[in-house]
Amino acid sequence: MPLVSRPRLIRTIRFILYGLIAITLGGFLFAWSGLYSVAASRGHFALTNAILTFGMRNSVRTHALGIEAPQSYSDDLSALGAAHFHDGCAYCHGAPGVPTDPIAQRMLPPPPDLSTAVRDWRDRELFWIVKHGIKYTGMPAWVAAQRDDEVWAIVAFLRQLPTLDAAGYRELALGGLSIRPQIGREIATTEDTSGAMSACARCHGADRRGPKSHLVPVLHGQSAEFLIAALEDFAAGRRASGIMQPVASGLSPAERERVARYYAGLARPGAPNRLESAAAVERGRELATQGDPNAKIPACMDCHNTAALNAYPRLSEQHAAYIVNRLRNWRKGITSSSATDAIMAPIARSLNEQQIDDVAAYFASTTASTSKEEKQ
């Protein structure tokens, strides 16, 4: 008696095989004939549209199932999202007080007005769309696929969007930046005319004003060398950020150097708000100055002091939220190929969550002068 009796199985397989061949052949003939029109001018039939929308909605829902959204979003996060939205999204989707560009309106399908459309989606679904984009619609994927933290910033802002009027939007997205009214000649002859899309100051602040969002680093008083290297890393894609990469790549090398020197020449905008607990600061100080030999963590202050190489950033008066986010990204294994990452990523990976909070609290609480004293 043979082990497996085969005939029925073979018949079924044969049936499926022939069916597949017939379908493939038919599909090929249709595509080959060119009968299908790919024009964007005509729009879809209502039925096609319904099917496509149905498919898209369910695809997003299913793929977003495993994503866990945060319970709430900080103001820092939505402010960061707003700033990027203005630069990267408003052109197609419009915003309160910012009309959608007519060219974008002629896309198929036309980009939806998000102040109403976001109500149809859960947070995790918005996250999925922003991160992955949507095929055949013109919605692009996020530039830096591994930077989930940035994508959440957009989601945080989108949740706030329906409540905003033109003034509120402007305050949030332009970060209090005042744009000088331009005269006709300037409008007619210069490149930068409107919206301050790429103005660094929208996020990083300028002169005595620090970043509006604490997730955005303070650039004031960093060494020019460090800032230039960072911009070059973003421009070349060595550092991953869906927010900074487009901005940095839009600048010429000379512009990058000028803007770096501008920020390097600024004084620190003043200590950030000190909400850190004294105990955390003390633990952070211990770790920053002594390291943790058991966990193979070197002392932070050996590199992040005022006498160190210009290639290293200064961390005193830096926002705790920014430091925590950066360290946590490294810990999650989000590493870029920049020269500074090569040094910091392995060190950051050996910190535990508590140590990350402590050390961030410590740096946020120090000023340039105290950190200098401690090293010397």
Next chain:
Amino acid sequence: MVDAVSYPNTLPRPSEELAQLEAIWATPGGWRIVTDVNNTVIGLFYTATAVLFFLLAGILALLMRLQLAVPSNTFLSQEAYNQIFTMHGTVMMFLFAVPVVEAMGILLLPQMLGARDLPFPRLGAYAFWAYLVGGLIFFGTLFFDLAPSGGWFMYPPLSSSQFSPGPGADFWLLGIGFIEISAIAGAIEIIVGVLRTRAPGMTLDQMPMFAWTMLIFAGMIVFAFPAVILATLLLELERAFNWPFFIAARGGDALLWQHLFWFFGHPEVYIIFLPAAGMVSMIVPTMCATPLVGYRLIVVALIATGFFSFGLWVHHMFTTGIPALSLSFFSAASMAVALPSGIQVFAWIATIASGRLRWTTPSLFVLGFLVIFSLGGLTGVMVAMVPFDWQAHDTYFVVAHFHYVLVGGMVFPLFAAFYYWAPAFSRLALSEQLGKWIFLLMFAGFNVAFFPMHLTGLMGMPRRVYTYPAVMQWDVLNMISTIGAFLLAAGIAIFLVDVVRSLRPAMSKTAGNVWGAATLEWLPNNVYGLRSIPAVTSAYPLWHHPQLAKEIEDGRHFLPGSITGLRETIVTSPFDATPQYLLRLPGPGWTPFLAAVLTAAFFMLLTVKAVVLALICGLLGIAMTVVWMWGSDLKPLPPVDIGANLKLPTYATGSLSHAWWAMIVLLLVAGSLYLSYVFSYLYLWTVSPQVWPRLSALAPIAYPIVSALLLVLGSAILEIARRVLPGRSRSSGAFVGLAGLAAAALTGALVIDVLAQWRAGLRPESDAHGAMVYMAAFLQGQLTIAVLAMTGFAIARSFAGRLDRKRRVAFDNLGLLYHYTVGQGLLGLLLVHGFPRLAG
């Protein structure tokens, strides 16, 4: 005693009897084949899967040999090599060596013993599917860069969460723990099968030697595997919950792992080797056409090996700085274990001398085995010499040594077995001509690959290195080894060609007794095994009784058909094989397959921390098992006649029942797990007595006393419950109440103990003592949960009218487990509350 010459059935058999037998035992067709539980089908699948893992692990070996062929090679990265060598060792040991032997046992034993099937067909099917699914997932981790890289021995602290943070080590721990459980399931099946389902009259001195080796193999598994199961439990608890068993800073000790691992790991080598030796003991007499010389000596050797191999685990730890005198004890034990091997080698040589060896492929593989294994044994004696081992340990000398022992001692006999037994399970025999080429390639390739490793080792090449600089000048020898490895692989590749060309698995009309062998598996077979089961009067029945085949086919011996309309086999007494009762066996069913898949899913989902999904799968798996158990305890029928007016009962309880024996073996497993735990507790105390608490910090003595009283009370209540079982199939409120009370007492004792420790301020993650105390509760908790499940099962059966004074196997097993759990609980209380009072 049954006389073979006066046939049980002298009259011609009814014509429909054979058709009925075939219908009852028919293999399900198409996809439903996964529901089959018959030992032949499962055995063939099992063997094929094990060979698949052998090939996969072999490919990993070739990758390693390519990497090492030249110095400073960049063919494999450091991390890839480390994963590959870890997987090679793990897969070869856990997914090939033990399973393939178990597979051969499941395939061959019933036929050899004259049984229709093994006593727990569903358990065998479960063990196989669990192994297949778990093994494939485990191997698959390699393709996702998730494979463990801590070596097959997984020494902490390298395997701790600090130094192996990824899920790789968890895959190893849970995957291996799970595959070991599957191995234990197989071992229980084999022990009960060999002891209780032999053909009538097959006394222990007439049992085929392979059955002897499988019996001892399974017995060793029962005592060796629990040690490593405990070790994997400890390490996983340390990784997941930070219980410091192996962390020196909190009173743990890295060497505890080594003690537990090698207490399993050394017997493991003999666990692998013994059945292979058993195969040789079957092949040699056939090929020389003469009985085995020194049958009794070989049995002595097997039993001695079984014991001695447990006394030399420390010889893997000669370099850990243990006092010289301790080392010498284990050096002595290592010498002792050489004796039984010597006995067997010279017994085979004596058998060859007493007959005339035929030059067949199995003979060649056996001769190759004798030479290679002898050399491996001799280098084994060398590394048993402590001073020499200080140099040879963890070098390529040891790599050469254990490949000589394992490949020589196990793979060569296995290939001999493939060629020898193929005609019993295939329409065509494997090719004798190709077989000789395969042997030549494998023998030459093996020696070319592994002999030079002795020298590279002496030249200072350590194991587990992914590369070496040219200046060491190990390159020529390594290149030779690599060439040899590919020769060996070529031999195995041709073997695969031969298998594809010639192997046509079949249940009947096989190539048959082409070698003129003498044991029962060479009689005409079908899915149901033998048509009728003879009374055995000799160790070589086919030689002493040439007409046996014809008589068997004609149904002239016992049980020529199915009497009850179900699958059945004769259960005999363990020593003299007197028929005792007729066992009705379960047929095909989905439950073993589904339960295995769900158990595998439970473990693997746990590894990737999908706890909810894992729990769902686990519960479904348990549900499957309950469904399967529900139908297994069949209603007793009146005694039946199996031929020659031999009336056998159809139901047995107590120590007569095969289920009782299986439960006893399972309790031996649990007991040896607990002894490993007691050893670990005391061992950690000797290492760090400072973390053991002062008297004042201990939980008040009243708690353990109450706990102990509850335990004893529970046992008493359960015995009363036994008395009130109804005489007839109906439910009994008194029984249900008492059984529930007993379960509650057991649970209460555990809860009180844990509460006492917690209120005394003890925490598992604080130090090794705390971890060990909660570990006792953990182990007790596992058993308590099992008792609760079985109590629920017994209560449900009572409600369904399926439990009474006569039909009470479900209750008997609960009773055994319950009393054992009480005993373990009392010992635990004594240890955890008593020992610190004694020592402090």
Next chain:
Amino acid sequence: MIPARPCWYLFGASMLLGGCTSDVQSVMNPSSLQAVQIVEVAWFLFGFGTFVLVLVIVTLLLAIRGPLRIRQALARESTVIWLGIAFPAVTLTVLLVYGVWVMRSNLNLPHGGSPVSIEVVGEQWWWRVLYHAPAGPQIASANEIRIPVGSPVTLNLKAADVIHSFWVPSIGGKVDMIPGRTTQLQLTVDRPGVYRGQCAEYCGGAHALMAMDVIAMSSSDYAAWLERAATVPATPETDIGLHGRSIFLAAGCGACHTVRGTAAAGSLGPDLTHIGARRSVGIKTLPLTRENLMRFIVDGQHVKPGNLMPEFRVLQPQQLEALASYLLSLKAAD
């Protein structure tokens, strides 16, 4: 007597092939009292093993095709008892006694002179070496151990992270280094030389590259070396050296490394106080040269994958040059 090139003898005896001329790390090329004893055991065992293997093969051949009389003798059960029980019982007893005797003589070695005690700590994946001089500072080094010839040396072996095993075949057997424990290895090296060793217990990632040198020197050389090693290296005199020192401090090297006499006092990585006098960089993976130093600093993860030191690609070429010059200058004045 131990042959000069023992590896050749083994090789010639086993397979007539060339190539086995390396005694770099050979067990069979002993240079200490302990290692010599073990090699004697080894030769004895090889002889014993060969004898028994030949015995088995010859009996097997006789059993297959021998004269009838011999085959009949071999086929008796008593022969099995003689060859399978009695013969091994006697020979194994001899072996056991011999092995134990060697263990004893290994324990009872002469304890003349002032014993030298050195601490070696296994780390992933390098060797920290600490000399505890009776007076003066503790001297730390890495991946090379200097010992005097002719007097007993005690190595106290520890592990910082996972289990390692200390093994320098030419001077003795291996001893494991286990977290939480201190194990000991006692040796008396009988001739000066450089002996290579490497970690013998798999310790993760770059286990294969965890090598070291033991440098045995005459007692007087050793004493002089110890004295020099205790000194603080002089401040660099060249501009490039000074520049290198400022880079060393500014780049944060001191977070992990110590250079005595400077602010650099880190303890995570090897002590670099006298790195200029060492033989290798990157744990024996590269000989100590300017190029290799520079390569290890910027490309260390390729030289030794997974090692703790980050790659300092932020350094400009001239900064790197200066740093290497400074490091090479770190040694005691002769």
Next chain:
Amino acid sequence: MSDTFKLSLGNLLQVLAPPLIWFLHLTTVYAAEALICIGPAGAAATMMAWTIALATVAALTALLLTAWTLHRDNARHPQSLGSSRFLRGVSHLLILLSLLGIAWTILPTVFLPTCA
């Protein structure tokens, strides 16, 4: 419990006793060594010597006892065949091997210091 079971258990113990005695002897002396060597160094050697002597005497007595039960059973059932007689023969040889094993275990204590 059925008679077969009692009979089987008795025979089983007879066979397994010799190697079991060897195993217990080995673990006893090994455990004693481990325990004695963490205690005070002074008395270690004497304590070890006594432990080994006691353990060995106990083991030899137990082996003798096993041998005696074998002879008794052989005398009681002179013409019994089958498994029991076979197992008694096996047991005899196992006593011999276990004796050898125990001798090898205590042999090194003659040469080696207790805790080094």
